Amino acid sequence: MIIDLSSLISGKVSKIDFQYTIDTNDENNQIIPPDDVSFTAPVRVSGSVCDNAGYTVLNAHAEIDYKTRCARCLEDVFGTFVLEFNRTVAISGTLQNEDNDDYVVVKNGLLDIDREIVEELLLEFPTRFLCKEECAGLCPKCGKNLNFGPCDCPKKKEIDPRLAILQKLLEND
Ligand SMILES: [Zn+2]
Ligand SMILES: [Zn+2]
Structure with a gap:
């Protein structure tokens, strides 16, 4: 989802909430899961973009249902991975160095939330699952x-x- 931040930037509102799902199989927006993992449902996303004493902050929460295999016994493992993160949103042209990973740089007032979610998801998603801690x-x-x-x-x-x-x-x- 792309959010138009112009009302926030102009100070008309101080917060924009969002809640939607990302279809992981969408041709234009496909999320390629790590090896041996499949995402079994659309990613549930919610959060807000708000003005925090002059800083624009993105708070995002995403839940991803997955199916994978136990690293030890190879049995199927099902679960939900929960991702939470926040980012400072910077308007393009206001930063000295735009190659800073701590910021999301927004051009024309449009924030592409999907891109941030997918990037963070692929970074944080565990590489190894066990069916249970004491799997033999x-x-x-x-x-x-x-x-x-x-x-x-x-x-x-x-x-x-x-x-x-x-x-x-x-x-x-
Ligand atoms: Zn196991
Ligand atoms: Zn044996």
Whole structure:
């Protein structure tokens, strides 16, 4: 969504609220998810642009439903990622250096919120998901999902690390 800030810039209003959805499959506005991730619903966006003692500030909140796979056991994982951020909005021509990431530079009074959301989303979206914190993963030998119980592969005997050092010393003698 592109918001016309002219009423805010001219001081007619001190706040502009917005609430809308971004269709992630829209041809013109497609959001390419990271590998192994799909966005399962339109992104729900809300927030405001307001005048804060002479500064124009964008506050944005976005919720993104996703489907991905557990990094350990590869089972499907569904969830909602919540993104919150704010930015100072600067009118083009008023900044000395417009290559500053802390600002959104607005030309002709038009603020493209989608662009800010998509940029922040792709930056902040986690690269790794687990189905649960204590996911046991897959057996590296037989591939069985160990969350459903142990497999029949022979287990390596765990040697106490202190004994292992002692054993090494004895072997070197
Ligand atoms: Zn898992
Ligand atoms: Zn196994």
